[in-house]
Amino acid sequence: MTGPGGLDAQLRFAPRGLVADVHLAPGEVLAVLGPNGSGKSTLLSLLAGLLRPTGGRIVLDGEVLAGEDGRFVAPHRRGTALLAQDALLFPHLSVEANVAFGSRSAGASRRAARDVARHWLDVTGTTDLAHRRPHEVSGGQAQRVAVARALAADPRLLLLDEPLAALDVGAAPEVRRVLRQVLRGTPRRSAVLVTHDLLDALALADRVVVLDGGRVAEEGAVADVLSRPRSAFGARIAGLVLLAGTATADGLRTGGGTLLAGLRDDDCPPGSAAVATFSPAAVAVHRDDPGGSPRNRWAAAVDELAPRGDLVRLRARLRPGGEEVLADVTASSVADLDLVPGSPVHLVVKATAVAVHAVGRPAPRAGGGAGGTR
Amino acid sequence: MRSAPRGAEGSALPRWVFAPAALGALLVVVPLVAVVLRVDWPDFVALVTSESSVAALRLSLRTATASTVACVVLGVPLALVLARSSLPGLRALRAVVLLPLVLPPVVGGLALLYAVGRQGVLGPPLEALGIRVAFTTAAVVLAQTFVSLPFLVVSVEGALRTAGRRYEAVAASLGAAPSRVLLRVTLPLVLPGLAAGVVLAFARSLGEFGATLTVAGSLQGVTRTLPLEIYLQRETDPDAAVALSLVLVVVAAVVVVGVHGRRGAGPGTR
Numbered sequence: 001m002t003g004p005g006g007l008d009a010q011l012r013f014a015p016r017g018l019v020a021d022v023h024l025a026p027g028e029v030l031a032v033l034g035p036n037g038s039g040k041s042t043l044l045s046l047l048a049g050l051l052r053p054t055g056g057r058i059v060l061d062g063e064v065l066a067g068e069d070g071r072f073v074a075p076h077r078r079g080t081a082l083l084a085q086d087a088l089l090f091p092h093l094s095v096e097a098n099v100a101f102g103s104r105s106a107g108a109s110r111r112a113a114r115d116v117a118r119h120w121l122d123v124t125g126t127t128d129l130a131h132r133r134p135h136e137v138s139g140g141q142a143q144r145v146a147v148a149r150a151l152a153a154d155p156r157l158l159l160l161d162e163p164l165a166a167l168d169v170g171a172a173p174e175v176r177r178v179l180r181q182v183l184r185g186t187p188r189r190s191a192v193l194v195t196h197d198l199l200d201a202l203a204l205a206d207r208v209v210v211l212d213g214g215r216v217a218e219e220g221a222v223a224d225v226l227s228r229p230r231s232a233f234g235a236r237i238a239g240l241v242l243l244a245g246t247a248t249a250d251g252l253r254t255g256g257g258t259l260l261a262g263l264r265d266d267d268c269p270p271g272s273a274a275v276a277t278f279s280p281a282a283v284a285v286h287r288d289d290p291g292g293s294p295r296n297r298w299a300a301a302v303d304e305l306a307p308r309g310d311l312v313r314l315r316a317r318l319r320p321g322g323e324e325v326l327a328d329v330t331a332s333s334v335a336d337l338d339l340v341p342g343s344p345v346h347l348v349v350k351a352t353a354v355a356v357h358a359v360g361r362p363a364p365r366a367g368g369g370a371g372g373t374r
Numbered sequence: 375m376r377s378a379p380r381g382a383e384g385s386a387l388p389r390w391v392f393a394p395a396a397l398g399a400l401l402v403v404v405p406l407v408a409v410v411l412r413v414d415w416p417d418f419v420a421l422v423t424s425e426s427s428v429a430a431l432r433l434s435l436r437t438a439t440a441s442t443v444a445c446v447v448l449g450v451p452l453a454l455v456l457a458r459s460s461l462p463g464l465r466a467l468r469a470v471v472l473l474p475l476v477l478p479p480v481v482g483g484l485a486l487l488y489a490v491g492r493q494g495v496l497g498p499p500l501e502a503l504g505i506r507v508a509f510t511t512a513a514v515v516l517a518q519t520f521v522s523l524p525f526l527v528v529s530v531e532g533a534l535r536t537a538g539r540r541y542e543a544v545a546a547s548l549g550a551a552p553s554r555v556l557l558r559v560t561l562p563l564v565l566p567g568l569a570a571g572v573v574l575a576f577a578r579s580l581g582e583f584g585a586t587l588t589v590a591g592s593l594q595g596v597t598r599t600l601p602l603e604i605y606l607q608r609e610t611d612p613d614a615a616v617a618l619s620l621v622l623v624v625v626a627a628v629v630v631v632g633v634h635g636r637r638g639a640g641p642g643t644r
Contacts, residue, residue: 050543075546076555082547088540092562101558102548153548 004079004156005190009047010056016042017214024157026061027188031201031222034211040194043211044159047192048082049075061156076105081155085162087142089134095145096121096130102153120148124178140171144178151182151189158183158191164200176203180267198240202275202357223275240277241326247274250295252356256321261295262354274356280313282353283327286346287337296349300325302341305334316345406623413620414613421617429595430603431621437511437599438579441518445526445575448519450568453530454556458539475524482520483588490516491589513590514597518579525578526571533567534560577629581622 007024018039024030034040045051047058049065049072057067060080065073081102089098096117103113121127124144129137137145143163150158163179164172180203183189193204201208201222208225210217218225223244245254249270251261260276268274284290290297300316303324307313312334314327325347329339339345414421421427455461456468474482488494490507500507507513537560545559546552561568583601590597592606600622607615 048543048547050546074552075543076549076551078547079549080547082544084540084544086540088544090541090545090559090562092565101545101550105545105548105550105554149548155547159547 004061006062007047007058007060007157007190007192009058011043011046011058012053012055013039013042013046013051014054018042018046019214020209020211020216022192022209024190024192027190028207029183029189029191029193029205031205031208032192032194032211033196033201033208034217038211039214040211041161042214044082044161044192044194047157048080048159049073049078079154079156080159081150081153081157083146083150083158083160083163085166087134087139087146089142089145089149091134093134094130095126095132095134095137098134098145099149099152101149106153116152117148120152121145123151123182124148138171139167140175143167143171143175147175147178147182156190158189160191160193160195162195162197163193164197165195176200177267180204198242198277199357202277223273240279241283243276243323243325245274245276247272247356247358251351251354252276254321254323256318256323258298258318258321258323260349260354260356261351262356263352264356265358268356268358272358274358276354276356278349278354280326280328281311282349283325284348285314285327285329285333285337285339286348287339287343289346290348294348295351296347296354298325298347300345300347302339302343302345304341305339307331314339314345316347318347409616409619409623412616414617417613418617418620421611421614422621424614426594426598426603426607427614427618430598430600430618433511433514433595433598434580434600437514437518438576440515441522441579442572442576444515444519445523445579446568446572449523449526449571449575450530450561452523453527453534454560456527457531457534471527472524474521475528479517479521479582479584479586480588483517483585486513486517486520486585486589508589509591509593509597511590511596514582514586514599517585517589518582521582521585522575522578525574526568529567529571529574530564533564533570536567537563573629573632577626580625 004026005024005028006026007022009022011018011020011022016039020039020043022030022032022043032040032043042051046053046066052072053066055068058065059067060078063073064071065078089095090101093101096114099117099120100110100113103116104110108116118127118130121130124147126141126144126148129141129145134142134145143166147163160179164175167175176199183191183204191204193200195201205222207220208222209219210225223242243252243254243258243260245252245258245260247264247268247270248259251259251264252274253259254276262276262278264274289299299319301319302314302316304315305312306315308328310330311328312331314329314334316325316327317323318325327347329337333339337343337345422431452471456464456471461467487508490496490500490513492498492501492506492508494508497508507516541559541563542555545555550558581601582599583605586597586599587602592598592602598606600618604615604618604622607618
């Protein structure tokens with residue numbers, strides 16, 4: 001299925017040193033990761049037409065949006081809806097009028113725009129809020145309305161600028177779920193997602209581009225880039241331990257055959273492609289097999305020890321699978337356990353500290369509903 | 375380590391600051407009280423409803439309303455250009471537009487006279503079209519607009535800068551053409567700032583004296599606005615002058631309350 005949203009862009013913006021080529025197949029979601037100042041926002045602004053590029057060209061569905069000959073298509077003619085960190089609902093309009101804004105701008109009648117708005121309010125589970133003012137809804141609700149508003153404009157390409165960064169931890173999962181549903185459901189939608197959050201990239205994107213200093217430092221499938229980071233930033237953003245594999249009933253089986261018990265997301269059925277993540281701080285290190293009942297208990301060999309603030313970061317390789325796992329331990333335990341590179345150890349991680357997330361296409365949700373409002 | 379004062383925001387004020395602050399407040403309050411004390415209350419209604427007073431009041435309200443409308447029509451686009459465009463020479467334009475704020479009104483009046491007066495730059499061509507401006511009601515409106523415009527521009531420009539461009543960027547990305555963004559997003563967002571600007575411009579127009587006298591003269595019912603009437607009456611009928619002054623004080627007070635009653639609607643920073 002080829003929908004709209006094929007992007008072929010050579011993004012150049014000299015004042016901020018951005019030189020990045022970005023390609024998107026129709027329906028694909030590209031995550032853009034990178035440290036602050038790496039050019040992520042500039043990249044989005046160029047795609048949205050908020051900045052005029054100093055070179056290169058931007059082609060969306062065969063239409064040149066910006067090119068060498070000075071061609072520059074105005075933002076409102078691009079079909080590239082923006083979803084920012086803040087919902088930015090127009091404060092003087094009701095929720096429903098906000099969502100209808102794009103259709104009205106495209107010349108739809110009041111009635112037609114309202115029907116479109118109601119559809120997207122339903123999809124994002126915000127129907128109950130239709131007649132409220134933006135100041136009367138919570139942050140998470142506002143962001144879901146903003147998602148509805150962006151999609152109601154029927155964009156060829158969605159531009160998401162850290163859409164979950166400003167939400168509190170309670171509200172983010174629901175918005176992430178809505179985004180996942182609209183981006184990865186049917187029909188699929190092309191999107192460029194700027195984020196600094198690993199979870200967002202994992203949950204929403206097919207591919208990831210890591211920007212550093214305005215250049216593409218690495219690029220590839222999300223799980224590949226994050227499990228085998230080749231750039232400094234890729235490694236840093238993967239500050240979590242990440243093991244890729246296949247979801248099982250109570251966790252994940254890696255390609256190397258290691259079994260992990262963990263908390264599996266609802267939309268990640270057994271047998272689907274998945275990754276398990278956990279913090280190096282959640283890993284306990286023992287010299288002797290601790291025995292007992294912990295479900296994640298692996299034999300490993302220490303590869304490397306590096307000081308990291310008050311702690312020591314231990315890099316170990318599981319046996320026999322060969323997966324690399326990081327563990328943060330105190331300096332005194334390193335001394336007590338007499339750890340040196342090559343030491344055999346046993347690693348233990350609580351199952352509750354391991355998260356298992358889907359990668360790739362989501363399975364259809366049971367019932368297919370959009371979920372209610374909170 | 376010093377302990378921070380509890381319950382106060384920021385650091386405590388040194389006590390001596392209150393003395394000059396109190397003097398400053400008295401500087402405004404005492405003259406106002408003096409006017410109120412001096413009012414001839416038994417004859418108040420008669421004084422403010424005399425033929426010349428009513429003519430002046432009516433003219434003032436008419437011209438101040440007209441000049442406020444002119445300020446909105448001209449000032450909002452000016453503020454938009456100053457806050458949102460990237461034309462060359464924007465700083466110079468802003469300085470020129472704000473000049474009437476610091477110019478003595480009589481100088482402004484003279485400048486206007488040499489612009490639209492009989493001997494002025496635009497006088498002869500206007501005359502050829504059968505239009506005379508100087509010493510007409512139109513000249514009053516012109517003078518009031520000249521001195522009031524910067525108040526409106528400053529208010530709206532400040533509101534535009536505070537509102538930022540993010541809502542506009544989102545609106546454009548949703549497919550709204552520039553005019554639609556302006557009318558449906560930008561202007562509603564700056565409405566409180568615009569309202570504050572309107573109130574200030576109206577108040578400034580209502581109190582205009584120097585520029586009006588210079589370019590429009592003082593003809594009863596034509597160009598003699600309330601401040602001019604008060605100045606004239608001061609010589610012949612001080613009681614009437616005081617009574618009319620009180621009327622202006624009340625109007626001004628209503629305006630100030632109107633501006634500061636709104637949250638965040640004061641004149642913006644440059």
